[in-house]
Amino acid sequence: MLKKGNKLYSILTGSCPRCNKESMYVDQNPYSIGHLFKMNERCSHCGLKYKMEPSFFYGAMYVSYAVGIAFAVAAFVTAFLIFKASLISTFIAIVVTMVVFMPVIIRLSRNIWINFFVKYDESAADASV
Numbered sequence: 001m002l003k004k005g006n007k008l009y010s011i012l013t014g015s016c017p018r019c020n021k022e023s024m025y026v027d028q029n030p031y032s033i034g035h036l037f038k039m040n041e042r043c044s045h046c047g048l049k050y051k052m053e054p055s056f057f058y059g060a061m062y063v064s065y066a067v068g069i070a071f072a073v074a075a076f077v078t079a080f081l082i083f084k085a086s087l088i089s090t091f092i093a094i095v096v097t098m099v100v101f102m103p104v105i106i107r108l109s110r111n112i113w114i115n116f117f118v119k120y121d122e123s124a125a126d127a128s129v
């Protein structure tokens, strides 16, 4: 499933949505908090400019609500339904999950957002620029 050319590959790895050849981020680890938002200007392989317009990644905020809710639901199911935790413990588990996964949620949202607009292009992946 996680082959190059699959949007899921780009979304989960944060690689260039057009050629999948390299990471969009200066530091691939979302937990190096100082580098959380630092992206390369463009892909050095296919030349895609990630920030297509100045406020491009503001739209990723809307995606992050959906991604955040998905994480909250997962935390709820795990704590309340699987571990039969009390409501208050479940609430704490959700808050902790949101805080701990915040960098991942932010990165995933950006990756999903840019993949709405950019399609994988095999010729861009093959070409060496």
Ligand SMILES: [Zn+2]
Pocket (backbone or CB within 6 Å): 016, 017, 018, 019, 020, 021, 022, 043, 044, 045, 046, 047, 048
């Ligand atoms: Zn590229």
